[in-house]
Amino acid sequence: MILLARLDDAKAARQQKPLISFNGATLRLGGKTIIENLDLTVRPGEFLCIVGASGCGKTTALRLAAGLYRPTGGAVTFDGQAMLEPRREVAIVFQDYGKALLPWRTAAGNISLALEASRIPARERPGRIAELLRKVGLPAHAEKYPAEMSGGMQQRLQIARCLAQEPTTLLMDEPFGALDAMTRQGLQDEVLSLTAATNTTVIFVTHDLDEAIYLGDRVVGLLPHPGRIGIELDVNLSRPRDQLATREHPEFLRLRRQLFDFIKATEH
Template identity: 60%
Template structure:
């Protein structure tokens, strides 16, 4: 199975021999309910993987396994050759519900500081790093605002900044832009892609928006439900430089969108 995925997924960037992340025969059941079965998946360092599938197919659960928030009942998830035993500071998670994931009593700067405090970054070094990260997500002028004084898009930017403060090698995102309006979503997609390319972080992006999955990803993993399993792995053959208008009109984009759409129709039936 992994070999097959590798074959259909030629990556645009040079890839090291060993994958950074490996799911080997991973399954998860709660009592009699089987959520995920036989997940074999390899992700290379620096790769941007999008995950789609009909609702209830276990997309979020797959992400939680990789985050170490959930333990598999079968198989193993490993990172850099070592089995994952729980949440690792090296793996950052952007949750969909940004309002619950931020500390409302801390300012934007304070929320970013939390990740630095957890890493034990000495106090004198924090301020400069915080300013840099807030600048990177476009919140440079809003360091002293509390989350309640920010729009949804700004709050999600802030959560991304806090995740980057962990200096992670893997960035997990669970429908991060699902609750935002279309304009904000497009803007954040471009910013996210830019950040991922600049930092070289490996991205694992769960979404229900097929176009978003293609636009952002180097590869799109499609999950089928009952129980959740990997049905397809579609390589994204678009040039790395993407644009909200021209990329979305690219024949390769449209062809892949059609393939994903057909898959979802079939899987939901």
């Protein structure tokens, strides 16, 4: 009975209209094909992870999804419309939080910036800022400047600033790559619970195969030169995920081996 229900869920999910679609998307830059004929769809509320060897085009694919690049062939659509420029409902979290935050603004000031851009009236901003800082675990740090915060805290602040946009979609480019292992695991769980609570659609780029399986509903591995899909794996691990139990699950280990073999083969 339970198995049938799960199969029905999986079928329903597959039939859902995609939110983001790469339809034969190709991108040439400087005379070089960086991404070639990429076909990929992301369902509303899905958490999709992209992995691949360095230079295979992960960031470029994310920039196409963000509307920061226009494909030179094929199309990238968001909610059925060509993604030709950035949209407010699509927020991007970068690895380099140091560059993403304004050093002369406090934590509250950095979040306020996004609220100002969304034309939220001044009287509503303090309440929204306090709520966002609470959500990312920084309730007591509103008046701190980025330089007074640890790397993990700055990345939390960048996430809060993105959430201020009330995005339906988060594009995350190696957001935890520069953080230590413990901070990283804490932030993985926070991102999972924040995005699940708001049914946010996520494309998450990472070098870390374990991180991709731990977070994702699906993991896509890109092949390099030019970037294209080499492997696509559904992650059938129950949620909420657990840092110990999920990572020890036989299915986790099976997927990890499959991805590891894929990456190793692409390096030759």
